[in-house]
Amino acid sequence: MSSTTGRAEGRVTIADVARQAGVSVPTVSKVLNNRDDVAPDTRDLVSGVLATSGYRPRRRQRETPASPLLVELVITDLASAYALEVLAGAEAGAARAGAGLVISAAHDHSGEDRSWLTALRARRPRGVVLVINRFGGGSVEDVSSLGAPVVLLDPAGSSDPSLPTVGATNFSGGVAATEHLLGLGHRRIAVITGVPFLLCSQERLEGYRAAMARAGAPVDEALVRQGDFTADGGQRAAAALLDLPEPPTAVFAGSDLMASGVYQEARRRGLRVPDDLSVVGFDDVTMVRFMSPPLTTVRQPLGEMAGESVRLVVEAARSADGASSPRGRPGGPADGAPAPHVQLATRLVVRESTAPPR
């Protein structure tokens, strides 16, 4: 192919591409800069020629102000089903907003390793979505100091109210899970909570308590166990619950992963789900499709939450580019408007892990 030679030499110019495509040089330039004001057919034609001609952008063009917006997503840890939902939703949100998405994991459970922050600062971020569900203290302040718009996704607690947050209706989710089990006739309903310092754990537990109280069902505190959002933690809590003189007939686990731990412990004891034990999870991560029987769970729209977070950050970054706002934070105090605090709805998804008690 003659195009290969041109490509390898790196000598194809925009003018060559324009000539080959039969369009003007500014048109090629618009396509290269991803501008809207090119007819779709023309864009396809030029893209095709660019792809086959071997045109190669010059280095100095790379860093022009017209380069597309990149937003950063920082998450404690990537190795979880939770992270997967967040990343997929954030990527989709960034693609919709015409932005690129840079991801980084903090691996900073203790709050002592801040190399992620050094790297983030070096990239001079234009917008940051922070998923600090398991961070040590201080991170929010550190990231705010970068001078870029920040949105907190699934906020860990009641942080600075001037920072925008996107969360889910965890309390309602706890109510829905518990009312489903009550409706099936369960009364000895156990709950396995997430780590206690996270707002979402507290809200789900409070939802459980509210539903029990509304139904006039007393809460046996022996049935309230603390978990840690891991499968092992779920299994340990289930073992303690099933060792009780009067074990529960149903378990509401504060995450799908903990519910999978409950499955493990039930199987180990020869108990069948849902015949011998009903189980409800929380999150409805894609990975519950690995579970058998299919898990009844409360769907938390993590992907949509991540997409909405990215949308808010992109909007703020663009308005900071165009306006004189010194912070560029969406609705931050500098604008005089309150920061948005979005809560997306959770909903119960009934599958095959719940049934009436024997």
Place this chain on the structure above:
Amino acid sequence: MSSTTGRAEGRVTIADVARQAGVSVPTVSKVLNNRDDVAPDTRDLVSGVLATSGYRPRRRQRETPASPLLVELVITDLASAYALEVLAGAEAGAARAGAGLVISAAHDHSGEDRSWLTALRARRPRGVVLVINRFGGGSVEDVSSLGAPVVLLDPAGSSDPSLPTVGATNFSGGVAATEHLLGLGHRRIAVITGVPFLLCSQERLEGYRAAMARAGAPVDEALVRQGDFTADGGQRAAAALLDLPEPPTAVFAGSDLMASGVYQEARRRGLRVPDDLSVVGFDDVTMVRFMSPPLTTVRQPLGEMAGESVRLVVEAARSADGASSPRGRPGGPADGAPAPHVQLATRLVVRESTAPPR
């Protein structure tokens, strides 16, 4: 806090930070640019002052050539356990190499929607890892035309040998899975393959055939079923296998997700794993921890493969920056050296889903 005021006004300068930290302006600049030649204590001190002083980089500094290297990872689809392993490994590899990682999903199963390519081109990538396991044709060529180093991760087939690839020893994995089942005493061993046009599917199946032949066990072609790397596909294949007049006593599924489909079908029929049916998967994605009983599977080091791919791309991008090589492709034909084709080892992980036949 007085620092809040400074921050909100955006007026803190590098000189202010230097004064506050008691260091020189060039030292602050080195910390901001993530340079190595600063003592750790000094770096910590300056980072602390930067974080609390409200120093805010000016826009025009953002796009200097000293800005950190960003590499791109393009994957067909983010919503899979496979994708999670790849992303986590790629992020870790990028962090180790001092690079940032931009992720994008192509959502381009048919090869017809190329908006991801337009967006990628607009970002003027300096290095690309392509995970095109389910792409339509042409993508590799399109991405190669961007003039940046490209590495193919888990290559779909025998593409241009001048492109570096990072894969796994799929054939050996198929042998190991099958020999494990043969060693337990199974003879009627079924196999559920992945999509047939992928190299990895073919290699795993060939490993099965080789192990059966070596053991002198005839392959009943009724026990060879085509799957599609989905749980539903695994379940459908398992249903067909278990409907046979003489059903298999063991199933080797070409992915963990298909193995979860086999679990579903076994449960639906009241069969217990491994008592009534042994199951082996492939991949050992983190998400197998959702499965009960814990799955015996062939570990494919997807995270390490992704990390190695990023390392190769970063190395090539840096050498392209410093050298006169027109393509900057690692070991591409322009250099006269063959492109690296790395295969990382798979290994069998025995858990609780396999046992001797009844």
